[in-house]
Amino acid sequence: MKVLFFGSLREQLGIGELNTALPDGVETVGQLLANLQAQGDEWKLALGSGNVLFAVNQDMVGENTPVSDSDEVALFPPVTGG
Amino acid sequence: MKVLFFGSLREQLGIGELNTALPDGVETVGQLLANLQAQGDEWKLALGSGNVLFAVNQDMVGENTPVSDSDEVALFPPVTGG
Amino acid sequence: MISISVQEQDFDTGEEYRRLQQAGSGVNNTDVGGIAIFTGQVRDLADNPLKFMRLEHYPGMTEKSLQQTAEQAAARWPVIDIRIIHRIGDLTPGQQIVFVGVSSAHRDSAFSACEFIMDILKTSAPFWKKEQHVNGDSSWVDAKDVDQQRAERWQGGD
Amino acid sequence: MISISVQEQDFDTGEEYRRLQQAGSGVNNTDVGGIAIFTGQVRDLADNPLKFMRLEHYPGMTEKSLQQTAEQAAARWPVIDIRIIHRIGDLTPGQQIVFVGVSSAHRDSAFSACEFIMDILKTSAPFWKKEQHVNGDSSWVDAKDVDQQRAERWQGGD
Numbered sequence: 001m002k003v004l005f006f007g008s009l010r011e012q013l014g015i016g017e018l019n020t021a022l023p024d025g026v027e028t029v030g031q032l033l034a035n036l037q038a039q040g041d042e043w044k045l046a047l048g049s050g051n052v053l054f055a056v057n058q059d060m061v062g063e064n065t066p067v068s069d070s071d072e073v074a075l076f077p078p079v080t081g082g
Numbered sequence: 083m084k085v086l087f088f089g090s091l092r093e094q095l096g097i098g099e100l101n102t103a104l105p106d107g108v109e110t111v112g113q114l115l116a117n118l119q120a121q122g123d124e125w126k127l128a129l130g131s132g133n134v135l136f137a138v139n140q141d142m143v144g145e146n147t148p149v150s151d152s153d154e155v156a157l158f159p160p161v162t163g164g
Numbered sequence: 165m166i167s168i169s170v171q172e173q174d175f176d177t178g179e180e181y182r183r184l185q186q187a188g189s190g191v192n193n194t195d196v197g198g199i200a201i202f203t204g205q206v207r208d209l210a211d212n213p214l215k216f217m218r219l220e221h222y223p224g225m226t227e228k229s230l231q232q233t234a235e236q237a238a239a240r241w242p243v244i245d246i247r248i249i250h251r252i253g254d255l256t257p258g259q260q261i262v263f264v265g266v267s268s269a270h271r272d273s274a275f276s277a278c279e280f281i282m283d284i285l286k287t288s289a290p291f292w293k294k295e296q297h298v299n300g301d302s303s304w305v306d307a308k309d310v311d312q313q314r315a316e317r318w319q320g321g322d
Numbered sequence: 323m324i325s326i327s328v329q330e331q332d333f334d335t336g337e338e339y340r341r342l343q344q345a346g347s348g349v350n351n352t353d354v355g356g357i358a359i360f361t362g363q364v365r366d367l368a369d370n371p372l373k374f375m376r377l378e379h380y381p382g383m384t385e386k387s388l389q390q391t392a393e394q395a396a397a398r399w400p401v402i403d404i405r406i407i408h409r410i411g412d413l414t415p416g417q418q419i420v421f422v423g424v425s426s427a428h429r430d431s432a433f434s435a436c437e438f439i440m441d442i443l444k445t446s447a448p449f450w451k452k453e454q455h456v457n458g459d460s461s462w463v464d465a466k467d468v469d470q471q472r473a474e475r476w477q478g479g480d
Contacts, residue, residue, distance in 0.1 A: 004380070006378060006379075006380055006448065006450060007378060007450030007452075007462060008450070008462040010378075011462075055380070055383055055448070058380070058382055058383035058386050058387075059383075059386075060387070060446060060448075074380060074383065074448075076380070076448065076450070077450065077462070077465070078445075078464075078465030079444075079445065079446065079447060079448050079449055079450060079465065080444075080449065080450055080451045080462075080463045080464070080465050081377070081379070081408060081419075081420070081443060081444065081447050081448075081449025081450075081451070082271075082362055082408075082419070082420050082440060082443050082444040082447070082449070086222070088220060088221075088222055088290065088292060089220060089292030089294075089304060090292070090304040092220075093304075137222070137225055137290070140222070140224055140225035140228050140229075141225075141228075142229070142288060142290075156222060156225070156290075158222070158290065158292070159292065159304070159307070160287075160306075160307030161286075161287065161288065161289060161290050161291055161292060161307065162286075162291065162292055162293045162304075162305045162306070162307050163219070163221070163250060163261075163262070163285060163286065163289050163290075163291025163292075163293070164204055164250075164261070164262050164282060164285050164286040164289075164291070164429075176336070177336060177339050178334070178335060178336015178337065178339060178340070179336070181335050181336060181339070181359075181361075182336070185363070185416075191416065192363065192415075192416030192417070193416070194364070194365060194366035194415035194416045195365065195366070196363060196365065196416075197362060197363065197365040198360060198361070198362050198363070199359075199360070199361050199363075200358070200359070200360050200436075201339075201357075201358070201359040201360075202356060202357070202358050202359075202429060202432070202433065203339075203356065203357050204355060204356050204429060205343070205350065205354060205355065205356070205357075206352070207352060207353065207354065207355040207427060208352035208353070257350075257352035258343075258349065258350030258351070258352045258354075259350070269365060271360060271362060271440055272468075272472065274360070275360065275433075275436075275437050275440075278358075278433075279433050279437075282429055282433075310430075314430065
């Protein structure tokens, strides 16, 4: 799967795109977030704010939305356009 | 006093401006309207719709607003600009 | 700053927009965060085509009324500039009638002040429209209840 | 018709306005009775002057999100045309960021659709702003609670 990071998350992680297999036991975007947080302190710091939004295949979704290995998932802070 | 008519009122009356002394017994714009309605059938028809707005010295006012001989009074139908 | 014009001639909406951006200087005013604009133009009527719309007004009172409405908006919302232009005379379908533009630091006050001015103008500025139809008929435009309702909703809060 | 652009280059608000007037033809569309426009531009900050604002977005999703918001507006109000332009990249104080324009037969739908699009865009279109200050500091702009509240008020009636 493809996981994208934007805004301050991208900057904090120093990475904009991650190509990875769907981790074992991950069925929702919320679970994917928890899995990524467990990758290390830097990940926990950037993704542990409780203020992370999700998009699956370019639609904003809630944390219980299912994800599959063929999805494009994006994690980002609240948007500030306009 | 100066009495002005606009829009359909001006057209129905065939007059845009009337220079007249303040009629006896007229103390408010509502009373001025009643006095004008009594000028004849044409006046009654044009001014008797119950849908006449008033301005005194170029401010829109209610029918109980006092008028004096030095005032500029205007009578007109509901406005339709914009 | 408030600027009001009641005029026969047309206006250039792009140019009026640039003036709101620049707020009197030659460069864009960096206090301005948002500009809301509304323009109205003469619509044609499918069932009874329009030759032109005649706009009559009450000289003197019209400008005073528009100025008061703009001042009410400026007292109610923190706006930077307000520009109102209203045309009079004979206007054909597609021609511009009215321009209301508001610049502000933030979009909420720009939107609210712009819509407030249009709603109050519709029910209190002394203009009257008469439609002259292609078939020779003519008729005064009636005031609409919905315009009265829209104006009254500003009497409560924002 | 809905038209969406996400672009680095500036836009000409006067020209965009003329396009809304003409609705695809070379002459003014006489079905249009009102046009509502909002533009946002970069404000400077008195207490910490801005060198520029960097606007980052999510290519693909941004256009999709703006298209969906415009479609929601068109389903909710009887509009004629909707035009949305949002810039990305580095923008200095005074520069235009966003244009939302709506033409309609009547002013209420033009105003409502324009304000709806701005409010929904603010909370759902994937853009992120980072301020680069004259003093060398930089900081990501935080989302505002008031923007969330403004978006949520559209969930009820009109």
